[in-house]
Amino acid sequence: MILGLYNYWVVVVLMMTGFYIVIAQGNLxxxxxxxxxxxxxxxxxxxxxxxxxxxxxxxxxxxISQYSNPLPHVLILTAIVVGIATTSLGxxxxxxxxxxxxxxxxxxxxxxxxxxx
Amino acid sequence: MLVQHxxxxxxxxxxxxxxxxxxxxxxxxxxxxxxxxxxxTFLISAVLLQQVMTSGTIIYELGGWSAPWGxxxxxxxxxxxxxxxxxxxxxxxxxxAHTSIEKEIPKDRHTFFYVLYLLSxxxxxxxVATGDAFNVFVFLEISSLSAYSLISLGKDRRSxxxxxxxxxxxxxxxxxxxxxxxxxxxxxxxxxMEDLAKRLPEVAHTRTVFAAFAxxxxxxxxxxxxxxxxxxxxxxxxxxxxxxxxxFAATSTKVAIxxxxxxxxxxxxxxxSFTTLPLQTIFLTLGLLGIFSASIAAIYQKNVKHLLAxxxxxxxxxxxxxxxxxxxxxxxxTLLHLFNHALMxxxxxxxxxxxxxxxxxxQLRDFQGLGRQMPITxxxxxxxxxxxxxxxxxxxxxxxxxxxxxxxxxxWWPIAALILLGSLLAIVYVWRIVEAAYFKEPSxxxxxxxxxxxxxxVPVWILVTANIYFxxxxxxxxxxxxxxxxxxxxxxx
Numbered sequence: 001m002i003l004g005l006y007n008y009w010v011v012v013v014l015m016m017t018g019f020y021i022v023i024a025q026g027n028l029x030x031x032x033x034x035x036x037x038x039x040x041x042x043x044x045x046x047x048x049x050x051x052x053x054x055x056x057x058x059x060x061x062x063x064i065s066q067y068s069n070p071l072p073h074v075l076i077l078t079a080i081v082v083g084i085a086t087t088s089l090g091x092x093x094x095x096x097x098x099x100x101x102x103x104x105x106x107x108x109x110x111x112x113x114x115x116x117x
Numbered sequence: 118m119l120v121q122h123x124x125x126x127x128x129x130x131x132x133x134x135x136x137x138x139x140x141x142x143x144x145x146x147x148x149x150x151x152x153x154x155x156x157x158t159f160l161i162s163a164v165l166l167q168q169v170m171t172s173g174t175i176i177y178e179l180g181g182w183s184a185p186w187g188x189x190x191x192x193x194x195x196x197x198x199x200x201x202x203x204x205x206x207x208x209x210x211x212x213x214a215h216t217s218i219e220k221e222i223p224k225d226r227h228t229f230f231y232v233l234y235l236l237s238x239x240x241x242x243x244x245v246a247t248g249d250a251f252n253v254f255v256f257l258e259i260s261s262l263s264a265y266s267l268i269s270l271g272k273d274r275r276s277x278x279x280x281x282x283x284x285x286x287x288x289x290x291x292x293x294x295x296x297x298x299x300x301x302x303x304x305x306x307x308x309x310m311e312d313l314a315k316r317l318p319e320v321a322h323t324r325t326v327f328a329a330f331a332x333x334x335x336x337x338x339x340x341x342x343x344x345x346x347x348x349x350x351x352x353x354x355x356x357x358x359x360x361x362x363x364x365f366a367a368t369s370t371k372v373a374i375x376x377x378x379x380x381x382x383x384x385x386x387x388x389x390s391f392t393t394l395p396l397q398t399i400f401l402t403l404g405l406l407g408i409f410s411a412s413i414a415a416i417y418q419k420n421v422k423h424l425l426a427x428x429x430x431x432x433x434x435x436x437x438x439x440x441x442x443x444x445x446x447x448x449x450x451t452l453l454h455l456f457n458h459a460l461m462x463x464x465x466x467x468x469x470x471x472x473x474x475x476x477x478x479x480q481l482r483d484f485q486g487l488g489r490q491m492p493i494t495x496x497x498x499x500x501x502x503x504x505x506x507x508x509x510x511x512x513x514x515x516x517x518x519x520x521x522x523x524x525x526x527x528x529w530w531p532i533a534a535l536i537l538l539g540s541l542l543a544i545v546y547v548w549r550i551v552e553a554a555y556f557k558e559p560s561x562x563x564x565x566x567x568x569x570x571x572x573x574x575v576p577v578w579i580l581v582t583a584n585i586y587f588x589x590x591x592x593x594x595x596x597x598x599x600x601x602x603x604x605x606x607x608x609x610x
Contacts, residue, residue, distance in 0.1 A: 019289075022285060022289065028281065031285060035285065035288055035289070038289070038292060039288075039292055042292055042295055042296055042299065045296065045299055046299050049299065049302070049303045072299075072302070075251055075299075075302075078251075078255060079254070079295060082254075082255070082258045082262075082291075085258070085262055086258075086262065086284070086288050089262060089265055089266065089284065090281070090284050090285075090288075093265070093269060093277055093280055093281045093284065094281070096269065096277050097274075097277045097278060097281060100274035100277055101274065101278075109278055113275055113278065
């Protein structure tokens with residue numbers, strides 16, 4: 001039972017790890033790393049649900065009649081692209097924040113903003 | 118025939134125009150081009166609405182692949198109504214863009230601004246037009262990613278920080294939506310919305326479907342800035358360039374509310390969303406809490422942009438309250454308020470853009486004496502503010518009227534009273550702007566200020582006039598909102 005759902009356990013562990021990092025870390029880069037782990041867990045979730053027991057890779061060949069579902073693979077390719085775009089935008093913002101504030105620590109940035117007000 | 122392809126052209130035109138816009142190096146050319154593109158989408162959506170109202174739902178199969186294998190675009194009353202709101206507001210706001218960004222965005226980034234604007238528009242139109250659940254996620258990310266970049270274009274360095282925070286919150290929301298859609302697919306093997314609606318009831322008792330529903334709803338609520346998930350919103354709106362704020366305040370949260378309505382009513386169905394789960398109580402509580410906490414927060418703001426952003430959170434509260442009544446009348450009030458709120462916030466934030474253009478600040482203390490120095494702009498803000506409060510003869514009154522009516526019809530007297538009490542708080546924060554502008558002397562050390570240029574006044578007053586026009590002649594908005602809410606209750610299983 002527990003071993004059979006191995007993939008899903010990995011998904012849950014990764015999801016919670018990533019989510020925790022996003023919330024708990026004050027460093028902007030680490031936050032983005034956490035976000036990446038969080039998104040990766042969803043990729044694995046999609047890939048896992050595509051697996052058909054005894055099915056082979058979805059490539060048409062002789063002698064094979066059962067295939068895994070290729071649709072989630074395609075969907076998750078799109079989601080990976082979206083993830084890359086998000087990561088790069090996040091990192092670009094972090095660079096700009098470093099230039100503007102001289103720091104990438106959440107609390108220091110907040111401090112500098114509060115002083116200005 | 119071109120007319121047949123209108124549902125997809127609605128999305129394709131701005132999507133293709135965005136990279137094309139990148140080739141235009143001159144700022145004014147890019148502006149003119151974007152304006153034409155946005156105007157085209159507006160015309161298309163007007164034709165679509167007219168078609169839907171006369172001959173019913175339009176179904177468009179992408180590439181000729183029929184659903185559920187292919188992706189289909191489905192335009193019914195609700196979709197065409199939202200398409201019209203988004204494209205109309207976008208076009209009117211673009212009218213002022215050229216003047217506004219001149220002072221707020223460095224010259225070499227003007228073209229990028231229009232590219233991002235068009236992408237964001239394409240994303241929002243796409244979310245509304247599509248009938249495929251995964252397509253929703255893709256378009257959502259197109260519009261969100263361009264939104265993050267647009268917000269970071271603000272002059273103040275805090276815009277970067279606001280944009281980053283929005284990026285983190287928005288991505289978490291979008292990923293939650295992705296998980297929800299994935300789990301739905303796992304249980305039903307389909308992504309087509311119509312098909313999902315047919316197959317979900319068979320598996321509705323499983324825990325996976327509950328999880329899918331929960332993930333999806335939380336994700337959407339992050340996007341629509343429902344209290345207490347609104348924390349990203351005030352700063353993002355306050356530090357973004359004025360045009361961006363006006364555009365997003367009037368459209369982006371509306372799109373998220375559309376998603377909420379579409380998935381709970383058409384896909385999961387009324388009985389699952391509201392009977393099996395305590396969604397009604399949760400949303401009613403959060404909506405009311407949102408109205409009060411955000412209105413009170415708005416009263417204490419020093420920056421008028423912050424003030425109006427908090428007021429947006431409160432207005433979303435009203436929409437959610439109408440939604441949680443979950444009767445035809447309640448939903449209709451929500452849909453009406455979608456339309457009306459887009460008109461008032463569009464007008465108000467655009468007028469703030471004009472103030473920003475002249476005095477370079479939207480701090481409340483800098484508003485002192487503006488009533489005499491910029492009379493036409495301030496008059497627009499006053500009318501917009503009255504509309505926000507819900508004074509008769511403005512659109513705000515119409516939506517509050519239907520909302521209170523829906524609550525009373527349901528026997529929810531205390532709720533109706535609370536809604537009216539919320540409006541009193543709106544009087545307080547609108548009064549603070551009026552007081553500063555009309556009853557305080559301008560600070561002495563300031564240069565004399567001229568009225569805002571015509572490029573601002575025309576779009577602002579188009580929106581203000583719409584605020585009054587649709588407050589008096591409610592045929593269009595009420596008729597469409599009614600048809601949309603009836604069809605939602607009709608098709609729900």
